[in-house]
Amino acid sequence: MSAQLHVFLGAGGVGKTTVSAAWALSKARGGSRVALITIDPAKRLAQALGLETLSPSLTQTPISENLWAMMLEQEASARHIVTEFATQEKQERLLKNRYFQVFSRALSGVQEMMAIYEVHRALMCGRFDLVVLDTPPAQHALDLFEVPNKLRLALESPALRWLNQDERGRSAGALSGWRSRVGDVGRGVAMRVMSRVTSSAFIEDLFEFLRLFAEVLSQLKDQGGALDELTRSERAHLWIVARPHETVIETAREIHQALRERGYSVSGWILNRTPLMLRELERELRRREESDAGDDTRYVILDVWRDEINALLDRIESAGYAESAKLIDPVRTLWRGELQETHRGLRALSRVSSESPAEFRVMLVEEVVFTEIARSLSPLDRVYAIANQLDEVMTER
Amino acid sequence: MSRSSLQFPSEETLRRRFHLITGKGGVGKSAVTLALSLELARRGLRTLVCEVGESEMMTRAFEAAPSHSEIRELTPNLFAVSIRTQEALTEYGALKFKLKALSQLLSENPLTRALTALVPGVADLVAFGKAFNHERERDSRGLPLWDRVIIDAPSTGHGLTFVRLPQLISEVVPAGNIRREADEMWGLVSDASRSAVHVVTLAEELPVQETLELWRAFESDLKITPQALWVNRLLTPIEVDSESFISTHLDDQSESTSSSLLRRRLSLHRQVIHAQNKALEALSVLKIPQVAQIPMLRDDDHLDLQGDHSTHAPSSRLEQSLSELTLRELIQRAIDQNHTRGDER
Numbered sequence: 001m002s003a004q005l006h007v008f009l010g011a012g013g014v015g016k017t018t019v020s021a022a023w024a025l026s027k028a029r030g031g032s033r034v035a036l037i038t039i040d041p042a043k044r045l046a047q048a049l050g051l052e053t054l055s056p057s058l059t060q061t062p063i064s065e066n067l068w069a070m071m072l073e074q075e076a077s078a079r080h081i082v083t084e085f086a087t088q089e090k091q092e093r094l095l096k097n098r099y100f101q102v103f104s105r106a107l108s109g110v111q112e113m114m115a116i117y118e119v120h121r122a123l124m125c126g127r128f129d130l131v132v133l134d135t136p137p138a139q140h141a142l143d144l145f146e147v148p149n150k151l152r153l154a155l156e157s158p159a160l161r162w163l164n165q166d167e168r169g170r171s172a173g174a175l176s177g178w179r180s181r182v183g184d185v186g187r188g189v190a191m192r193v194m195s196r197v198t199s200s201a202f203i204e205d206l207f208e209f210l211r212l213f214a215e216v217l218s219q220l221k222d223q224g225g226a227l228d229e230l231t232r233s234e235r236a237h238l239w240i241v242a243r244p245h246e247t248v249i250e251t252a253r254e255i256h257q258a259l260r261e262r263g264y265s266v267s268g269w270i271l272n273r274t275p276l277m278l279r280e281l282e283r284e285l286r287r288r289e290e291s292d293a294g295d296d297t298r299y300v301i302l303d304v305w306r307d308e309i310n311a312l313l314d315r316i317e318s319a320g321y322a323e324s325a326k327l328i329d330p331v332r333t334l335w336r337g338e339l340q341e342t343h344r345g346l347r348a349l350s351r352v353s354s355e356s357p358a359e360f361r362v363m364l365v366e367e368v369v370f371t372e373i374a375r376s377l378s379p380l381d382r383v384y385a386i387a388n389q390l391d392e393v394m395t396e397r
Numbered sequence: 398m399s400r401s402s403l404q405f406p407s408e409e410t411l412r413r414r415f416h417l418i419t420g421k422g423g424v425g426k427s428a429v430t431l432a433l434s435l436e437l438a439r440r441g442l443r444t445l446v447c448e449v450g451e452s453e454m455m456t457r458a459f460e461a462a463p464s465h466s467e468i469r470e471l472t473p474n475l476f477a478v479s480i481r482t483q484e485a486l487t488e489y490g491a492l493k494f495k496l497k498a499l500s501q502l503l504s505e506n507p508l509t510r511a512l513t514a515l516v517p518g519v520a521d522l523v524a525f526g527k528a529f530n531h532e533r534e535r536d537s538r539g540l541p542l543w544d545r546v547i548i549d550a551p552s553t554g555h556g557l558t559f560v561r562l563p564q565l566i567s568e569v570v571p572a573g574n575i576r577r578e579a580d581e582m583w584g585l586v587s588d589a590s591r592s593a594v595h596v597v598t599l600a601e602e603l604p605v606q607e608t609l610e611l612w613r614a615f616e617s618d619l620k621i622t623p624q625a626l627w628v629n630r631l632l633t634p635i636e637v638d639s640e641s642f643i644s645t646h647l648d649d650q651s652e653s654t655s656s657s658l659l660r661r662r663l664s665l666h667r668q669v670i671h672a673q674n675k676a677l678e679a680l681s682v683l684k685i686p687q688v689a690q691i692p693m694l695r696d697d698d699h700l701d702l703q704g705d706h707s708t709h710a711p712s713s714r715l716e717q718s719l720s721e722l723t724l725r726e727l728i729q730r731a732i733d734q735n736h737t738r739g740d741e742r
Contacts, residue, residue, distance in 0.1 A: 013424055330637075
C-alpha cells in the first residue's frame with residue numbers, strides 16, 4: 001500500500017514552501033515518517049529548513065529523524081530515470097544525444113515529468129507514511145496534473161508509433177522514409193516545414209531521442225496514471241495555500257477551479273500570513289455564538305476587529321499626548337491597509353467556499369511574530385512557529 | 398525618513414527598447430510591468446506589453462476586453478497583448494510562409510500538436526519569438542512600430558529557462574530558420590545597448606536569497622548582467638518610541654487587551670522593518686547604482702475607518718467603508734505624485 005500524499009498549491013509568494021515544511025514537521029513530530037519533496041524550481045526548501053544544501057534524493061534531516069527531504073534536480077532525475085528504465089545500449093546513446101542533453105538540463109515541462117518519477121518512488125518505496133509535495137507557483141503547478149494526459153496523447157500519436165517501428169534502413173534516410181509513409185497532406189507539410197525551419201540534422205537528433213526515450217516516457221505515463229489515481233483517492237489531500245489578499249485569492253481560486261474541472265477534490269485552504277488577532281477573534285466569536293461559523297462570521301470578526309482598533313485609536317487620540325499624532329497616523333495606515341486587504345481577500349474567499357462541498361475547510365495561520373525584536377527570525381524559526389499553529393488548528397477541529 | 402516613494406531605474410535603462418521582467422513568483426512582476434509601462438506611455442513612448450499565458454493582468458487592470466492574442470490599446474501609447482502558444486504558432490507560420498491556411502494546417506496538425514506536447518520548450522520559444530517579432534516590427538517609413546516592448550516573463554526557475562532558450566537552441570540546432578531566429582533573439586537579449594533584464598524582488602529574506610542566486614545565474618550561465626533591480630512593497634518605518642508611549646500612557650488603564658494588540662502590531666512592524674533593512678543590505682552586494690522601488694501601495698486616503706455605525710448589516714457597513722482602488726490606479730497615483738514632486742523641485 002502506498003503512503004498518503006499531501007500536495008500544496010497556490011500563487012507565488014504565499015509561503016508554500018514554508019507551509020509545506022511546517023506541515024511535514026508537524027506530522028513528523030506526531031510520529032509519521034514523512035518525505036518532503038519540493039519540485040518548485042525556485043528551490044527554497046533547504047533555506048526554509050535552515051540547511052546549507054539539500055540533496056536531490058531523499059535524505060534524513062537533522063530536524064527530526066522522521067523527516068526526510070529533497071529538492072528535485074531535473075538533470076539528476078533525468079539521468080536516474082534513464083538508468084532505471086532504459087536498456088544498457090539505449091542508455092549510452094541517450095546520454096550522448098544532443099537533444100537529451102538540453103532536455104534534461106533546462107527545458108520547462110521536464111521538471112514536471114521528473115516530479116512524477118520522484119514522487120511515485122517516494123510513495124511506493126514503503127519507507128514513508130506520508131509524502132508532502134511543494135509545487136511550483138500558480139498555474140505552473142497544474143502542469144504536473146497535465147503530464148499523464150500529455151504523455152498519453154503523445155505516445156498514442158501516429159508520429160511516435162511510426163518512430164517505434166523497425167529501425168532498419170531508417171537511420172540514413174529518415175526524412176524521406178517518413179515522407180513516403182505519411183499519407184495525408186497535413187502531416188507531409190508539417191514534416192517539410194519542420195525540417196525547413198530546424199534543419200534535418202536536428203530532426204534526426206530529435207527523432208532519435210524520441211525513439212530512445214519512448215520507453216522511458218511510457219513508464220512515466222504508467223507512473224503518472226498511478227499517481228493520478230492516488231491523487232483522486234481518499235489517500236490524497238490537496239491543500240491550497242493563500243494569503244488574505246484579493247489577487248492572491250483570485251489566483252488560488254483559479255487553481256481550485258481548474259482542479260475541480262479535472263475532477264480532483266480540494267481538502268481545504270490554508271490562509272497564511274493572516275493579520276494578527278483574526279484567528280483569536282474568530283475563536284472567540286465561535287465560542288460566543290456556538291453556531292456554525294460561516295463566511296458572514298468572518299465579516300463580523302472584521303467589524304469587531306475594526307471596532308477594537310477604533311476604540312484604541314480614540315483612546316490614544318483623546319489622551320492628547322504630544323507623541324500621539326506621530327503614532328496614530330502610521331498605525332492607522334497600517335491597520336487600515338490590513339483591514340482593507342483582509343476584507344477584500346475574505347470576500348473573494350467566501351465565493352470559493354460557496355462553490356465547495358461541506359467538508360471544505362479554511363485554516364488560518366497567523367503572521368508569525370516574536371515579541372523580542374533583538375532576536376532575528378530565521379526561516380526555520382518561522383517553520384516551527386507555523387508548525388505549532390498547525391498543530392493547534394488541527395486539534396481545534 | 399519620509400514615506401517610501403516610487404522610484405524608477407536609471408534613465409540609461411529606460412532608454413533600452415526591449416525590457417524583460419523576471420523574479421520569484423509573487424513578488425510583483427506584474428506591478429512592475431504596470432508601473433514601467435504606465436511611466437513609459439506617460440512619456441509619450443509607444444509601449445507594448447507582452448504577457449505570456451492566459452492570466453492577462455494588463456487588460457484586467459484596465460478592465461478592457463481580454464486580448465486573446467490581439468493587440469489592445471489600453472490608454473494612449475499603452476498597448477498589451479497576451480501570448481498563447483497555439484495562436485502564436487499559427488501566426489509565426491503565417492509570417493514565415495505567407496499563407497495563413499497553410500500555417501493553420503501546420504499548427505493544428507495532430508503531429509505538430511503531439512510534438513509540441515512532447516518537446517518541452519516549444520511554448521516558451523514561441524512566446525519569446527512573438528515578443529521578439531514585435532520588437533522588429535517597422536511601420537511604412539521603416540521606423541520601429543514600438544518604441545518600447547516589455548515582456549512579463551515567467552518567474553525565476555522558469556524565467557531563467559525562458560531567457561536561456563535561444564542559446565540552447567543555438568547549441569542543438571545546427572542550421573535552419575529556427576537556428577537563425579534563435580541566434581537573432583539571443584543577439585537581442587544579450588545586447589546591453591538594446592535590452593534590459595529587470596529582476597523584481599521583495600525586501601524579505603527568502604526572495605532576496607533567490608534574487609541573488611538568479612542574478613548570479615544570469616551573470617555566470619548566460620553572461621548577461623541584468624540592468625535593473627526592483628524592490629516591491631517597501632514599508633515605511635514608524636519613527637516614534639511607541640513602547641515608552643504605551644507603557645506610560647496605556648498600560649495603567651484597566652482594560653489592556655487593546656494595548657497588547659497595539660504592542661503586538663507594532664512589534665510585528667518593527668520586525669518587518671528590521672528584516673527589510675537586512676534584506677536591502679544583502680542586496681547591496683549587487684552594487685546597483687539606482688535601485689528601483691515600489692512602496693507598499695494602499696488606498697488609505699479613501700478609507701474611512703470610523704465607519705458608519707448605523708443600521709446596516711455589519712458586512713455591508715464594512716464594505717461601504719472600503720474603497721476599491723485597483724493596483725493600476727494606485728500605481729498611477731504614485732507616478733503622478735512623483736512627477737508633482739519632480740516639478741516642485
